[in-house]
Amino acid sequence: MKKRDAVSLFRALLTLSEAQQAEIETELQQIDGMACQGNIIALIEENVRRTFGMANITTAHCLPE
Structure with a gap:
């Protein structure tokens, strides 16, 4: 394909x-x-935490529209 x-x-x-x-x-x-901007940022931040062991990153959340 x-x-x-x-x-x-x-x-x-x-x-x-x-x-x-x-x-x-x-x-x-x-x-x-999970595709709202805040959740995408949270997924990226979680990946950074796991990859680099950085526990002090603030996770963004989706804001109501």
Whole structure:
């Protein structure tokens, strides 16, 4: 499959069982829920903490829109 080949990806998803499709949908919704700017910053900060052992980084949070 080529990079950014949405049609092939969609066709591949359709070959999965309904249960498998539902599991993927749930995981994608969780990822989308973490995608606000504050959470992206928090994920980056967590990676810095784990990679460099820096415990004193302040984690940003999502602000209400």
